[in-house]
Amino acid sequence: MGQTISEKIISNHVGKKVYAGELVISKVDGAMASDTTGPLTIKAFKEMGGEKVFDPKKCALIIDHAAPSPNERIANLHKMMRDFAKEQGMRLFEIGEGICHQVMVENEYVKPGDIFIGADSHTPTYGALNAFACGVGSTDLAATMMTGKIWLKVPQTIQINCSGKLKEGVTAKDLILFLVGKVTVSGATYQAIEFTGEAFEGMSLASRMTIANMSSEMGAKTGIVHPKGLKLDYDFKAVIPDEDANYVKTFDFDVSGLEPQVSAPESPDNVHNISKYEGTKIDYAFIGTCCNGRLEDLDIAAEILRGKKIHPNVRMVIAPASQSVLLDAIGNGTMSTLIEAGASLITSGCGPCVGTHQGVPADGEVVISAANRNFRGRMGNPNSNIYLGAPSTVAASALEGHITNPKKYLL
Amino acid sequence: MAVKTNIKAKAHVYGNHIDTDRIIPGKYTKTLDLSTLANHVLEDLDPEFNKIVAQGDILVAGINFGCGSSREQAPLALKQAGISVVIARDFARIFFRNAINIGLPVLEISDHQIQKGAKLDVDLKNGIVKDLTANISYEATKLPDIMIAILNEGGLVNYLKKNGNYSL
Ligand code: SF4
Numbered sequence: 001m002g003q004t005i006s007e008k009i010i011s012n013h014v015g016k017k018v019y020a021g022e023l024v025i026s027k028v029d030g031a032m033a034s035d036t037t038g039p040l041t042i043k044a045f046k047e048m049g050g051e052k053v054f055d056p057k058k059c060a061l062i063i064d065h066a067a068p069s070p071n072e073r074i075a076n077l078h079k080m081m082r083d084f085a086k087e088q089g090m091r092l093f094e095i096g097e098g099i100c101h102q103v104m105v106e107n108e109y110v111k112p113g114d115i116f117i118g119a120d121s122h123t124p125t126y127g128a129l130n131a132f133a134c135g136v137g138s139t140d141l142a143a144t145m146m147t148g149k150i151w152l153k154v155p156q157t158i159q160i161n162c163s164g165k166l167k168e169g170v171t172a173k174d175l176i177l178f179l180v181g182k183v184t185v186s187g188a189t190y191q192a193i194e195f196t197g198e199a200f201e202g203m204s205l206a207s208r209m210t211i212a213n214m215s216s217e218m219g220a221k222t223g224i225v226h227p228k229g230l231k232l233d234y235d236f237k238a239v240i241p242d243e244d245a246n247y248v249k250t251f252d253f254d255v256s257g258l259e260p261q262v263s264a265p266e267s268p269d270n271v272h273n274i275s276k277y278e279g280t281k282i283d284y285a286f287i288g289t290c291c292n293g294r295l296e297d298l299d300i301a302a303e304i305l306r307g308k309k310i311h312p313n314v315r316m317v318i319a320p321a322s323q324s325v326l327l328d329a330i331g332n333g334t335m336s337t338l339i340e341a342g343a344s345l346i347t348s349g350c351g352p353c354v355g356t357h358q359g360v361p362a363d364g365e366v367v368i369s370a371a372n373r374n375f376r377g378r379m380g381n382p383n384s385n386i387y388l389g390a391p392s393t394v395a396a397s398a399l400e401g402h403i404t405n406p407k408k409y410l411l
Numbered sequence: 412m413a414v415k416t417n418i419k420a421k422a423h424v425y426g427n428h429i430d431t432d433r434i435i436p437g438k439y440t441k442t443l444d445l446s447t448l449a450n451h452v453l454e455d456l457d458p459e460f461n462k463i464v465a466q467g468d469i470l471v472a473g474i475n476f477g478c479g480s481s482r483e484q485a486p487l488a489l490k491q492a493g494i495s496v497v498i499a500r501d502f503a504r505i506f507f508r509n510a511i512n513i514g515l516p517v518l519e520i521s522d523h524q525i526q527k528g529a530k531l532d533v534d535l536k537n538g539i540v541k542d543l544t545a546n547i548s549y550e551a552t553k554l555p556d557i558m559i560a561i562l563n564e565g566g567l568v569n570y571l572k573k574n575g576n577y578s579l
Contacts, residue, residue: 023555025577036440040483043443048571066441074441121481121505137483137509139567147576151557185428186475190504219478219503267428354437354480375432375479382436382455 002242004157005224006192009132009239013115020156020246029114031144032060034100035067036354037119039077040138042084045145054148056090060109064349067095070357098322098348101125101290105209106324112227112236117144122290122372124215127224128208130238132192134222155192155221156248158183162199164256169410171300172207173292173370173390175199176214177261181271182251189219191248194226194241199255201229206294213291214372217268260405263388266376274393277403283365285310285398287343287391288319288351292370295328301395302334304409305341311401316343317359319351343398355380368397418495418533420467422525425456427473431506434477434485448488466493469533471525473499477506486510496533498523498540498551511558514566518551 001019003011011017013026031053033041038061045053053059061081069075078095085092093103100120103109105128110116112130116123119141126133134152136144144150160179166172183193193215200211208225215223227238260274287293287301298320310316318338320326326348329335339345352359353371360380361367367379367386374386389397392406399409433456435448442448453460470489476499477485486509489497496516500523510517516535525531529544538551554562557579564570571577 023557023579025579036437036480036482039441039443040487044568048568049575065437077441077443119481121479123481135481135505137481137505137512139483139512140508143567143571143577146571149577151577151579153555185478186501186503189475189501219475221504355432356438356441373432373479375430377436377455378432380436380438 002244002246004192004241004245004247005130005194005239006132006155006157006222009113009115010152010154012113018154020154022154023151024154025149025151026115027148028117028144028150030058030109030116031118031141032062032100032104032109033119033138033141034065035063035078035081036065037138037141038081041119041142041145042080044139044142048142048146050142050146053088053090053145056088058109059090059145060093060104061085061090062093062100062103063095064099065354066356067347067349096323096347096349098324099290099293099350102321102325105129106322113239117141117150121216122213124220124223125209125213125290127212127215127222128205130224130227130230132222132224135216155190157192157194158188159194159196159247159250161250161252162197162255164199164254165202166199166255166258169392169407170258170260171390171392172203172210174258174261175255176211177263177271177388178258180214180217180269183218185217185267185269186219188215191220193218193220193223195223196226200225203229204296205230205232206296209294210291217372260390260393260407262393262403263374265374265385265387268373268388274403274405277387278405280387280403281366282314282368282397282402284361284367285314285316285394286352286359286367286369286371287394288321289353289371290321291372292391293319293321293325295325297370297391298325298329298334298338300392302337304392304395304406305399306337308341308399310342310398313401314398316398317346317352318343319346320348323348352379354378368394368403370394415495416535418467418469418535420469420495420531422469422471422527422529422531423460423464424471424525424527428475428478429456429472430479431477431482431485432479435482435488437480440482440484445487445491448484449491452488452492461492464492464494467495468493469531470494470497471499472497474501476502478503481505483509483513486513486515490515496535498525511562512567514562516562520549520551523549
């Protein structure tokens, strides 16, 4: 019987052919925790009798969610992480080095065909690399760091097939927002997603990461982009599904006519064509996150903002996904373009995405954000409203002071 | 410490898609102090929750409970606030695993009609929930064996302390 990508990757790790529904204990190729989940991971690791992590080269801690520390409480949690990393001989990514998912990919902690477990819900991002990557909580991660293993139910797979090429000015973010709207926030719970078809084939690694990233917004265990067209700096052996693989469900979309998409408050699947919200006044524009804080995202914003000034009633925050993205954006002039247009640059990391610091919106304010979540209170204030869009939409909206279709600035 | 297997308590009932930001906002999660978590649990959903919840009470929800982030602080906050079991039509998967891992029992009952304030009698071992107010009995979806083993030890920490590794 044929296998999906997930079934193949798990089979390779457990040494026998397994299929959806089977319960397995699998070895893993890597594990990481951030500063939201790391301290509890360390606590659980010690409590369960952990002494040494299974392989210090395959484990990492990242300080990204509240970096630099906004208060003494969090400073002490960061210190706990630094001490633990030193004690274990594993790498700790410091403040400003970047968002966990970005630095795991940039530093090759995860490669095609791997099983990677991260204590963060957007760990499926590595599905861009043809890896099986799942998010877990702190105690699960502690157990994985201790044993090098994870227990898993082999997931059923949903196939999402997108034919046609995206129009000029329509990006991977618009596509994934559209798909989240169709599949809904719980449409893929416990299941894996395979993204396949022409629309994904020409995508950069960065765009594939945007796609895989928001599998989490459909409740999926993992989301893997078909590796056709994937280009990496190193040689790799791609895992592709068998032709007779068994899918629990298949979605077929022709996306050649897709328009820019916006997700309205207060759920990521509340997605509509941008025309429905054009003209909505905004106070605050944010570009960053593990979804859309990469060079191509900053570049497209710079293309729109070059030589212009953002609207006087709008403030704009940029948080590059990593230090390496920041350096590239300085190198190619993108960063000065954005700052000259009036944007404010903050430390590479999660920034205001999760409402801990660095740019909490005020009561009644409206945010247009390139992030992946717009739940009530997500950015730290339950009395604000968050719209999600592509970086191009965020930039065009910052310019005009209201939600704006970026098309006219890109064609 | 194994969890209590028979619970008779009041139900607090909420709706669908309650995300982890609503269970415990991100701004409170960076702490190892469980009482801080409990003080803010569900505050953006029901500012009164903290005042009305009593030790041993049951939380009941619709579909996709606990969607969003992987923060284990969400089930920890509920447990610390006194919640003894969460019943939902279904759960987001990371929340589901986290709850079991920290020893907070969760039961999936896809067709429950439990109403606010209902008195429930829960038999965790057999996954039977009796709604004493409406006089209806429900059977929960069975957990995978490994989850039952973890729950029986009171959570994953104790499970691994005892067994040293996973086994099926
Ligand atoms: S950028 Fe936002 S969504 Fe991504 S890991 Fe950080 S907090 Fe989570």
